[in-house]
Amino acid sequence: MDWKRFGFIALIIAILFGTVVLVGHTASSPLVIITSMLATTIAVATPLTLGALSGIFCERAGVVNIGIEGMMLTAAFFGWLAAIYMSAILNISPLPCLFTGVAVGMLSGGLMALLHAVLSITFKVDQIIGGTVINILAVGITGFMNRQLFFEKNSIFGGSVPHAPGVLPRFSFPFLSDIPVFGRIFDQQLITWAAIILVIVVHFVLFKTRWGLRTRAVGEHPRAADTVGINVERTRYINVIIGGMLAGLGGAYFTIESVPSFEPLMTNGRGFIALAAMIFGNWTPFGAWSAALVFGAAQALQIKLQYFRDLIPPQLAFLQISYVVGLAPYILTMLILTGIIGKTVPPVADGQPYEK
Amino acid sequence: MSEPSIVLEAKGITKQFPGVLANDTVDFDLHLGEVHALLGENGAGKTTLMNILYGLYKQDAGEIKVNKQPIAIHSSKDSIGAGIGMVHQHFMLIPVFTVAENIMLGDEGTGINAGFWRRFCALFIDALLLTTAFFLLEFLLNHLGGALLSLVLLPFLGIILAWLYFAGLESSTKQATFGKQAFGLIVTNENGERLSYKVATLRFLAKILSGLPFAAGYVMVAFTANKQALHDKLVHTLVVDVGGGILDRKTVENRVRELSKQYRLDVDPTALVGQLPVGVQQRVEIIKTLYRNANILILDEPTAVLTPQEADDLFGIIRELTQRGVSVIFITHKLKEVLAIADRITVMRAHHDGRSRSHSQGGKKHRQTRR
Numbered sequence: 001m002d003w004k005r006f007g008f009i010a011l012i013i014a015i016l017f018g019t020v021v022l023v024g025h026t027a028s029s030p031l032v033i034i035t036s037m038l039a040t041t042i043a044v045a046t047p048l049t050l051g052a053l054s055g056i057f058c059e060r061a062g063v064v065n066i067g068i069e070g071m072m073l074t075a076a077f078f079g080w081l082a083a084i085y086m087s088a089i090l091n092i093s094p095l096p097c098l099f100t101g102v103a104v105g106m107l108s109g110g111l112m113a114l115l116h117a118v119l120s121i122t123f124k125v126d127q128i129i130g131g132t133v134i135n136i137l138a139v140g141i142t143g144f145m146n147r148q149l150f151f152e153k154n155s156i157f158g159g160s161v162p163h164a165p166g167v168l169p170r171f172s173f174p175f176l177s178d179i180p181v182f183g184r185i186f187d188q189q190l191i192t193w194a195a196i197i198l199v200i201v202v203h204f205v206l207f208k209t210r211w212g213l214r215t216r217a218v219g220e221h222p223r224a225a226d227t228v229g230i231n232v233e234r235t236r237y238i239n240v241i242i243g244g245m246l247a248g249l250g251g252a253y254f255t256i257e258s259v260p261s262f263e264p265l266m267t268n269g270r271g272f273i274a275l276a277a278m279i280f281g282n283w284t285p286f287g288a289w290s291a292a293l294v295f296g297a298a299q300a301l302q303i304k305l306q307y308f309r310d311l312i313p314p315q316l317a318f319l320q321i322s323y324v325v326g327l328a329p330y331i332l333t334m335l336i337l338t339g340i341i342g343k344t345v346p347p348v349a350d351g352q353p354y355e356k
Numbered sequence: 357m358s359e360p361s362i363v364l365e366a367k368g369i370t371k372q373f374p375g376v377l378a379n380d381t382v383d384f385d386l387h388l389g390e391v392h393a394l395l396g397e398n399g400a401g402k403t404t405l406m407n408i409l410y411g412l413y414k415q416d417a418g419e420i421k422v423n424k425q426p427i428a429i430h431s432s433k434d435s436i437g438a439g440i441g442m443v444h445q446h447f448m449l450i451p452v453f454t455v456a457e458n459i460m461l462g463d464e465g466t467g468i469n470a471g472f473w474r475r476f477c478a479l480f481i482d483a484l485l486l487t488t489a490f491f492l493l494e495f496l497l498n499h500l501g502g503a504l505l506s507l508v509l510l511p512f513l514g515i516i517l518a519w520l521y522f523a524g525l526e527s528s529t530k531q532a533t534f535g536k537q538a539f540g541l542i543v544t545n546e547n548g549e550r551l552s553y554k555v556a557t558l559r560f561l562a563k564i565l566s567g568l569p570f571a572a573g574y575v576m577v578a579f580t581a582n583k584q585a586l587h588d589k590l591v592h593t594l595v596v597d598v599g600g601g602i603l604d605r606k607t608v609e610n611r612v613r614e615l616s617k618q619y620r621l622d623v624d625p626t627a628l629v630g631q632l633p634v635g636v637q638q639r640v641e642i643i644k645t646l647y648r649n650a651n652i653l654i655l656d657e658p659t660a661v662l663t664p665q666e667a668d669d670l671f672g673i674i675r676e677l678t679q680r681g682v683s684v685i686f687i688t689h690k691l692k693e694v695l696a697i698a699d700r701i702t703v704m705r706a707h708h709d710g711r712s713r714s715h716s717q718g719g720k721k722h723r724q725t726r727r
Contacts, residue, residue, distance in 0.1 A: 208602055208603055209602050209603060210464045210602070210603060212603075213453075213457060213460070213461060213464065213603060214461065214462070216450075216453075217450055217453070217461050220450045220451075220452060220453070221448070221449075221450045223448060224448035224449060224450055224458075224461075225461065225462070226412075226432070227410070227412070227432050227442070227444070227448045228432065228436070228448075228461050228462030228463065228644075229431060229432050229433035229436060229462050229463075230461070230462050348451075348452075
């Protein structure tokens with residue numbers, strides 16, 4: 001992570017936070033606004049962070065994964081489905097149901113990744129096409145099953161969605177969350193904590209362990225890895241599946257942590273923004289996380305402006321139209337991908353099937 | 357003059373590619389400490405033969421012997437294991453990795469010397485176990501009363517104490533070993549001499565204070581007859597499989613420095629490979645094979661990418677290697693180089709029907725005088 005990039009990230013976040021402070025300063029103190037913005041930013045950046053980590057695992061091993069979006073959507077649906085099924089059938093307390101939901105979500109993300117791995121590693125299908133297949137398949141499966149299970153007459157739930165077991169509880173970091181104003185930042189839900197821990201874990205795995213060294217070797221120069229006895233295909237398979245499970249965890253965020261319901265297409269392009277975060281972060285976990293925080297801040301801006309909508313002064317009235325602010329993450333993505341903030345270097349063998 | 361000992365022998369190697377018979381019953385042998393040049397025009401099958409020896413291809417027929425033992429080569433792993441190393445014409449190096457990372461790739465070591473992480477893993481497991489023990493204790497206290505409690509609690513405390521004891525004993529760097537006596541254990545030091553209980557207890561306390569590594573395993577160690585075997589197994593599981601997954605760059609870097617000094621290769625293990633000149637990259641490739649204890653070195657067109665000066669340096673390195681008992685197969689186009697370096701020459705020739713055969717030109721005719 002070079003300074004230019006870091007400066008850019010800090011600048012954008014400052015602008016986004018500044019806008020909200022400007023709008024809301026009459027209602028509450030800037031410090032409170034900034035803290036709550038930060039807390040929201042970290043929370044909404046979770047699926048982006050996990051998606052980016054998923055991409056890092058795949059692409060560091062040399063498999064382009066544009067199917068993160070699809071893996072997330074699948075995981076969001078099946079995780080939620082498992083949670084409400086379990087809650088409805090067993091009639092137990094919500095927590096075990098939610099954990100099962102998360103596990104099922106990760107599993108379904110992993111299965112989608114397995115499909116991607118079979119297509120792109122074994123059958124050497126163009127990896128962009130493979131990822132597109134995943135995305136389309138996910139939209140189809142989740143949309144179809146959602147309709148069949150819940151909204152058709154004679155379906156299992158008889159045309160009504162059963163009561164959902166709620167969302168994952170918050171976990172307050174001991175001591176840190178007791179700090180008067182800033183404590184709110186350390187009061188997050190479980191998947192958000194998991195994402196932050198995973199950023200550190202992935203960094204460690206990638207750069208400090210044997211597995212990481214081999215993964216990066218396979219993504220940089222698979223033939224060289226092969227000549228020293230590393231099984232290229234196996235390494236790629238495992239990494240893609242791990243990546244899929246991380247995307248699955250990111251998907252579970254939507255239906256098990258954020259809101260307790262599913263709607264078709266609810267990932268809403270987050271998987272692609274995660275991909276952009278990964279690229280902007282130069283395929284490193286911490287870089288990707290900070291990029292994800294920028295996108296998260298843009299989204300937090302949207303949320304907070306809605307909250308302060310009565311206070312928006314006339315000269316900022318254009319912000320009232322939610323489309324304008326909602327566009328921010330996408331505009332940022334394009335801006336970042338044009339490369340004006342420095343070029344990024346992908347793994348050399350990224351996207352190339354390995355021919356022995 | 358005694359018969360030179362043959363380190364590598366290939367007999368009747370045949371390899372058929374779709375439409376091309378690349379090797380047709382090729383015979384080849386390599387003597388200890390010699391430079392054996394392999395000549396031939398493009399498409400004569402030199403590289404195919406070498407790729408078979410290095411396990412990148414599988415021969416259709418023929419036998420390969422290393423040190424007179426026939427071996428089956430299924431992958432480059434088998435070849436590396438047999439002591440064969442190959443420097444490919446296009447280097448198999450990763451530009452964004454350091455020299456040490458390139459060399460350790462695929463053979464990263466056991467990580468046993470990764471002291472900090474070893475202790476970290478051990479302590480993590482200990483912490484996990486102690487926490488579990490604590491909750492178990494709490495559970496028992498809540499659910500069992502009075503007399504029953506003491507029945508459960510006392511043996512439990514006994515187990516904890518025994519566990520601490522063995523943890524302390526074996527966690528030191530100076531490994532204590534156990535012997536068995538009628539009443540239990542006698543404590544011996546690493547040389548097998550018996551320690552008095554006073555000394556043993558003091559050691560034990562010192563070791564307890566230095567942490568409780570591997571305590572998890574030692575509960576089992578304490579109750580098993582074959583302690584050493586279980587201990588080895590535990591160390592293997594914890595250190596090699598868990599801790600060994602963590603890279604030990606320092607040890608590899610030192611080893612590379614050592615090798616580079618020993619063979620006068622002059623390579624900095626911390627440099628990024630992509631920033632090194634081609635000649636140095638080639639030396640990294642050579643160290644990569646030496647790191648894996650190769651004593652048969654295949655150099656595929658090694659001078660093709662080098663400047664004349666670098667080529668001269670390479671010849672110096674090759675002489676150094678052969679003097680230390682490494683046998684070299686030198687594949688080339690250039691006759692001048694062959695005359696300069698080779699002890700024996702084999703010419704591979706493509707027949708008009710696409711077959712190839714080898715003709716060895718023997719003896720010490722072209723032998724260079726060595727220092």
